[in-house]
Amino acid sequence: MAAENDREPRAEDHGQETISAHNAHGPSRFSPEAVAELNEIVSHYPEPRAAMLPALWIAQREYGGEITPEAIAEVAWRLGRPTVEVEGVATFYTMYNLGKRGRRHLEVCSCLTCAVLGAADTIRALEDRLGIKVGQTTPDGEFSLAEVECLNWCEAGTVVQVGGRYYGNVTPDKVDALLEAVRAADDATGEAQADGIVKVCLGSASGSDSTGSSGTGSSGARSSGTMPLPGTAAESSRG
Numbered sequence: 001m002a003a004e005n006d007r008e009p010r011a012e013d014h015g016q017e018t019i020s021a022h023n024a025h026g027p028s029r030f031s032p033e034a035v036a037e038l039n040e041i042v043s044h045y046p047e048p049r050a051a052m053l054p055a056l057w058i059a060q061r062e063y064g065g066e067i068t069p070e071a072i073a074e075v076a077w078r079l080g081r082p083t084v085e086v087e088g089v090a091t092f093y094t095m096y097n098l099g100k101r102g103r104r105h106l107e108v109c110s111c112l113t114c115a116v117l118g119a120a121d122t123i124r125a126l127e128d129r130l131g132i133k134v135g136q137t138t139p140d141g142e143f144s145l146a147e148v149e150c151l152n153w154c155e156a157g158t159v160v161q162v163g164g165r166y167y168g169n170v171t172p173d174k175v176d177a178l179l180e181a182v183r184a185a186d187d188a189t190g191e192a193q194a195d196g197i198v199k200v201c202l203g204s205a206s207g208s209d210s211t212g213s214s215g216t217g218s219s220g221a222r223s224s225g226t227m228p229l230p231g232t233a234a235e236s237s238r239g
């Protein structure tokens with residue numbers, strides 16, 4: 001990134017005097033550390049816009065696990081890009097948390113293999129236990145529930161993703177254990193997931209693995225590893 005760490009970005013840093021003019025007074029919730037992280041990542045790309053995905057992960061962490069319109073505006077401002085461009089990227093990838101979700105967002109795979117293995121029953125059990133339907137958030141804001149496509153762990157269906165954690169072999173009778181495990185996991189939140197991915201991006205940028213974890217894919221989505229539920233043997237294939 002052309003901007004130095006000790007000052008806010010300017011449009012002319014990116015040679016785009018007019019593009020970011022409408023973002024010049026945008027909100028700023030990035031901490032100094034977050035700005036430094038963004039600058040570090042951007043410095044490894046030929047142009048700032050190429051760092052938009054990690055910038056959005058930083059924004060998701062800095063904005064409490066959610067990509068708000070203000071977060072989009074700040075990313076646009078910092079990268080010197082039009083807000084609509086950042087919005088287009090953020091809405092294209094379903095992995096970003098757009099709109100209000102529970103602190104712990106449960107994504108249940110209902111794709112073919114998981115469906116055959118009883119995903120619908122697991123979803124119904126979760127709805128009953130949480131008192132909400134798919135697409136809703138509990139009144140205390142702790143949990144939200146979503147149905148998603150294949151999470152790429154088909155042999156452990158039904159699979160549930162919560163932040164950066166994956167839980168396999170989830171059946172209706174394991175729903176209580178699942179919720180207990182999710183509550184106990186400090187990193188099963190949108191913020192923690194975003195932070196893990198940012199660290200992966202920083203590690204990739206510097207040519208090393210800064211997370212010290214294993215099993216990180218290109219998206220970094222599995223940076224927190226997995227946690228088997230009691231009575232399952234799901235973990236062995238996910239290290």
Ligand code: FES
Pocket residue numbers: 109110111112113114115149150151152153154155157158159
């Ligand atoms: S079908 Fe559920 S993880 Fe692939």
